[in-house]
Amino acid sequence: MAACLGGCRSSGELPTTPNTPSAAPASSRATEGTDVAVAFLDETGAPRDPFATMNGPGLVLIFIRNDCPISNRYAPTIQELVRSLRPRGIDFWLVDPDPRSSCEEVRAHLQEYALPCGALLDPTHRLVARADAQVTPQAALFDRTGRLRYSGRIDDRFVDFGVARAKATTHELRDAVEALLEGRDFPSSSAPAIGCLIADLAPAAPVPGTSSPSPEARE
Amino acid sequence: MITLCLATVAVVALPMVGSRAGGEAVTYAGDVAAILDRHCVLCHRPEQSAPFSLADFESAKTRARQIVKVTASGFMPPWLPEPGLGFAHERRLTTAELETLKRWAEEGALEGDPTLRPAPPVFALGWHLGEPDLVLTLDEPYTLAADGTDVFRNLVVKVPLTESRFVCAVELRPGNPKVVHHAVLFVDKNRRARVKDAADPEPGFGGMDLGEAQSPDGHFVGWTPGRVPLARCEERAWELPAGADLLLQLHLLPSGKPEPISPQIGLYFSKAPPTQRPFLLRIGSQTMEIPAGEASYVVEDHYTLPIDVDVLGIYPHAHYLARQMSGEALLPDGARQRLLTIRDWDFNWQDEYQYAQPIALPAGTQLSMRYVFDNSSGNPRNPTSPPVRVTAGARSTDEMADLWIQVLPKDAAQRPLLERDFLRRDYKQHLASLELAVREDPQSAIAHHDLGLALYLAGQDEPAIASLRRALELDPKMSSAHNNLGITLVRVGQVDEALRHFEAAVACDPQNANAHNSLGLVLRDRGELERAAASFQRAAELDPTHASAQRGLGGALVQLGRWSAAEKPLRRALELEPSWLDVEFDLGLALEMTHRAGEACAHFRRVLAQKKDPPSAERLAWILATHPDAARRDPADALRWARNLSSMATDESRAHALDILAAAQAASGRFPAAVASAEKALQLARDRQDATLVTAIEQRLAAYRANQPWSDARLAER
Numbered sequence: 001m002a003a004c005l006g007g008c009r010s011s012g013e014l015p016t017t018p019n020t021p022s023a024a025p026a027s028s029r030a031t032e033g034t035d036v037a038v039a040f041l042d043e044t045g046a047p048r049d050p051f052a053t054m055n056g057p058g059l060v061l062i063f064i065r066n067d068c069p070i071s072n073r074y075a076p077t078i079q080e081l082v083r084s085l086r087p088r089g090i091d092f093w094l095v096d097p098d099p100r101s102s103c104e105e106v107r108a109h110l111q112e113y114a115l116p117c118g119a120l121l122d123p124t125h126r127l128v129a130r131a132d133a134q135v136t137p138q139a140a141l142f143d144r145t146g147r148l149r150y151s152g153r154i155d156d157r158f159v160d161f162g163v164a165r166a167k168a169t170t171h172e173l174r175d176a177v178e179a180l181l182e183g184r185d186f187p188s189s190s191a192p193a194i195g196c197l198i199a200d201l202a203p204a205a206p207v208p209g210t211s212s213p214s215p216e217a218r219e
Numbered sequence: 220m221i222t223l224c225l226a227t228v229a230v231v232a233l234p235m236v237g238s239r240a241g242g243e244a245v246t247y248a249g250d251v252a253a254i255l256d257r258h259c260v261l262c263h264r265p266e267q268s269a270p271f272s273l274a275d276f277e278s279a280k281t282r283a284r285q286i287v288k289v290t291a292s293g294f295m296p297p298w299l300p301e302p303g304l305g306f307a308h309e310r311r312l313t314t315a316e317l318e319t320l321k322r323w324a325e326e327g328a329l330e331g332d333p334t335l336r337p338a339p340p341v342f343a344l345g346w347h348l349g350e351p352d353l354v355l356t357l358d359e360p361y362t363l364a365a366d367g368t369d370v371f372r373n374l375v376v377k378v379p380l381t382e383s384r385f386v387c388a389v390e391l392r393p394g395n396p397k398v399v400h401h402a403v404l405f406v407d408k409n410r411r412a413r414v415k416d417a418a419d420p421e422p423g424f425g426g427m428d429l430g431e432a433q434s435p436d437g438h439f440v441g442w443t444p445g446r447v448p449l450a451r452c453e454e455r456a457w458e459l460p461a462g463a464d465l466l467l468q469l470h471l472l473p474s475g476k477p478e479p480i481s482p483q484i485g486l487y488f489s490k491a492p493p494t495q496r497p498f499l500l501r502i503g504s505q506t507m508e509i510p511a512g513e514a515s516y517v518v519e520d521h522y523t524l525p526i527d528v529d530v531l532g533i534y535p536h537a538h539y540l541a542r543q544m545s546g547e548a549l550l551p552d553g554a555r556q557r558l559l560t561i562r563d564w565d566f567n568w569q570d571e572y573q574y575a576q577p578i579a580l581p582a583g584t585q586l587s588m589r590y591v592f593d594n595s596s597g598n599p600r601n602p603t604s605p606p607v608r609v610t611a612g613a614r615s616t617d618e619m620a621d622l623w624i625q626v627l628p629k630d631a632a633q634r635p636l637l638e639r640d641f642l643r644r645d646y647k648q649h650l651a652s653l654e655l656a657v658r659e660d661p662q663s664a665i666a667h668h669d670l671g672l673a674l675y676l677a678g679q680d681e682p683a684i685a686s687l688r689r690a691l692e693l694d695p696k697m698s699s700a701h702n703n704l705g706i707t708l709v710r711v712g713q714v715d716e717a718l719r720h721f722e723a724a725v726a727c728d729p730q731n732a733n734a735h736n737s738l739g740l741v742l743r744d745r746g747e748l749e750r751a752a753a754s755f756q757r758a759a760e761l762d763p764t765h766a767s768a769q770r771g772l773g774g775a776l777v778q779l780g781r782w783s784a785a786e787k788p789l790r791r792a793l794e795l796e797p798s799w800l801d802v803e804f805d806l807g808l809a810l811e812m813t814h815r816a817g818e819a820c821a822h823f824r825r826v827l828a829q830k831k832d833p834p835s836a837e838r839l840a841w842i843l844a845t846h847p848d849a850a851r852r853d854p855a856d857a858l859r860w861a862r863n864l865s866s867m868a869t870d871e872s873r874a875h876a877l878d879i880l881a882a883a884q885a886a887s888g889r890f891p892a893a894v895a896s897a898e899k900a901l902q903l904a905r906d907r908q909d910a911t912l913v914t915a916i917e918q919r920l921a922a923y924r925a926n927q928p929w930s931d932a933r934l935a936e937r
Contacts, residue, residue: 069270075475076366098281113476114365159599161294162567166368166602197284200328 040120043107048120051146056089058180059142063095063133066109068196070158071137075113077154082116085177092117099123099204125203135195139173143180150176152190160194245323246331247276254316255279256340258296261445268396268444276330283328287321297568301560307575310445347448348390351485355465360481361422363398363471371615374423375416376465376484385456387489388449391442394482398471400567404440405432405466406459410764412466428613432466437497439534439571453489455497462764495627496634497531500641502588503621504611505652511606514595518620521587525640526633528626529577533559536621539566539600540609543591546622551583588622610659611652649673664694675707683707698728702737709741717741732762739771751775759788766795770802777805782812800826804835814937816842817851833872836864837879844882845931854886874903878916885928893923
């Protein structure tokens with residue numbers, strides 16, 4: 001898992017001092033389309049700003065929850081998406097919106113399901129809001145300016161709770177990424193994603209000026 | 220009496236849910252915990268089948284809206300049948316409970332006063348039914364892959380029983396409840412599944428096709444999430460024969476990571492045989508041909524009961540394309556009784572259902588089923604995209620339309636009537652399904668072979684021969700087709716050609732025990748006993764549980780006079796098939812000839828207890844009359860059997876019967892009568908020019924005239 005310390009950065013570059021808050025400040029180009037740049041703890045406890053560290057054409061956030069059976073069933077799909085799209089310059093981060101999750105739990109979960117990228121803790125749901133995520137699993141695609149270009153399901157495998165196709169017949173996230181890479185237009189949303197409701201997780205109150213337990217590094 | 224066996228084990232004791240004044244806020248402690256405890260936490264607690272816990276406030280709160288969503292839609296708790304069908308242990312929330320959950324979520328999922336929370340349920344640790352009499356496990360665990368669609372895995376579970384037992388309860392522990400969606404237990408009497416297991420490198424084998432394995436006589440034995448085992452029921456125990464394997468079919472849903480699975484089966488035995496033997500009726504179709512894109516394909520079937528029964532349970536079965544299911548009984552007086560309605564079939568939550576009160580149905584009641592299948596792309600559960608034509612079959616891409624109905628005959632003595640009547644009908648359906656398989660794939664040697672075999676079993680020899688010949692045209696090396704064609708040819712009297720096919724069967728597959736056995740039978744009938752014995756021997760080596768081969772081997776050795784060698788295979792054959800009286804007789808003979816006449820008598824007596832059998836009566840009477848050890852003689856009994864024998868004697872056997880009668884009379888001290896009988900016997904033996912018998916009787920006659928009983932020195936015990 002060492003290669004995942006820095007998340008799924010397309011450059012493969014590892015941060016030199018992963019536990020130093022100074023690694024977190026947002027770069028200016030990541031702030032476009034957002035009101036504020038934010039750093040989040042990753043599964044190692046290091047603060048990360050996925051927008052600041054993005055240096056390719058796109059960033060994918062996938063919202064998951066440790067005990068959500070549907071997002072867990074997507075683990076092999078996520079592995080395949082990361083494996084095929086990271087070499088083409090797309091950054092991947094998983095996002096856990098459960099305020100009760102600890103870094104250790106998230107790290108253990110990544111390992112258990114062999115998830116090949118880093119995960120961010122989002123106890124205050126700032127990433128949830130920015131990505132307009134409703135359920136786990138749900139995906140969001142941002143372009144290099146940090147603008148949200150797609151928010152919706154990964155694919156159409158799940159039709160409802162307990163109703164899954166043998167194989168997905170549409171692949172909305174992959175299609176959106178391909179279109180972004182090729183400069184084509186693409187839909188910004190999909191049919192509602194199926195999964196556990198993020199709204200059931202009351203966000204933790206933001207605590208200004210501290211990075212723990214609710215990390216927010218304001219610029 | 221009938222309802223005795225419905226109980227499941229109480230796993231949890233719960234207080235009643237208190238009702239709440241309208242204006243007060245709904246809270247977890249005051250209202251919601253009791254609902255969740257009652258309906259959800261059996262599965263939704265740590266280490267159980269559900270993916271997350273709902274056992275405490277924090278866990279429930281972070282699922283509040285989701286709980287409302289899935290309970291309102293009926294997805295949870297999982298229970299497919301519509302309300303009002305009278306099933307025991309129905310899992311369903313009341314309207315008031317649904318409303319409480321909804322209000323709780325809307326009002327912010329409040330905890331309330333924690334001291335008001337009812338005591339959480341206490342669940343059994345370990346076996347619900349107590350320590351089993353026998354616990355069975357796999358030799359090694361099976362590991363389910365992380366990804367992919369659902370998997371069927373059939374695991375062979377060996378049973379170390381040396382004698383048959385009556386199973387009065389079964390507790391299945393799926394081994395990894397997170398991924399096991401349901402499990403069903405079958406009995407593989409002839410251990411055929413081991414072959415499929417051996418051919419697959421991982422434990423067990425895949426697919427839905429179970430081969431010969433069947434549900435335990437008259438019962439369903441399964442596990443689904445949230446189901447607790449049925450309590451011990453001695454009255455309805457089922458017999459598990461010695462030597463049988465169990466076959467555990469697991470339906471598995473990948474979780475996203477590799478999952479090891481180590482199921483355990485706990486068996487509970489009763490001492491006495493069951494007093495109630497239910498029977499499983501299956502109505503439905505095995506000949507569906509559902510066109511691609513067809514959104515409403517209807518299957519209907521019916522069966523009229525020949526006897527009065529009580530319906531105990533029902534088990535609907537189909538694969539992914541079924542949408543609606545219904546079952547009904549139309550009574551002779553025109554009344555209708557709904558047995559089952561499912562409006563949205565979900566293969567993943569299939570289950571068997573027991574009625575809280577058995578449903579009494581008189582003879583003449585028509586049982587009917589109606590299933591609707593959706594093979595369009597509008598059915599998200601359609602496993603194939605775009606849809607393809609789907610036919611009946613056991614693979615998961617095939618479809619099934621079965622409604623199994625568990626009935627208990629009102630009068631146990633009438634069960635055979637029901638069985639015969641039903642099997643005749645079921646058999647026709649089976650034949651129709653094999654004909655469909657041939658039409659579907661006319662180039663399949665296996666399809667022609669299976670049809671040929673079924674036709675043979677139905678007594679339709681000429682069509683059977685045609686099908687088996689066709690199978691061999693398509694696959695000249697198919698050993699079982701050679702063997703089965705040979706068997707059919709023997710039945711129509713073409714023994715020479717049959718012999719050639721048995722030889723071909725053995726040549727194509729030297730491991731085919733059945734073929735060696737068939738060859739042995741034909742050789743024996745031709746009098747080639749040495750070759751026959753060698754063929755039986757080979758069959759028995761390949762499959763020591765092949766009862767017919769053991770019987771053939773023992774019988775051939777008896778005919779060859781190799782008495783000592785015959786004993787072992789004859790004993791083995793009797794272990795496997797205790798009802799074979801010819802083997803019982805042969806074993807008696809082998810023992811008599813190896814100086815164990817006393818023991819031999821027990822076997823002859825066992826034959827005579829079942830039927831009138833002159834050869835057994837001859838041997839028994841002779842030993843009882845002439846045994847050299849006076850303590851082993853029983854002149855009175857000898858006389859009884861000898862008289863019995865004389866009354867059954869034919870012209871051919873009369874001399875022999877009178878000779879035995881004379882010996883018995885002499886043993887009883889009735890020498891004049893013995894002399895008279897022996898003289899008659901002597902005259903008949905002379906008339907028949909049986910020189911050996913004449914000499915023997917002359918010797919005995921001399922003894923009787925000297926007031927001496929005859930003692931057969933050959934019988935002396937060693």
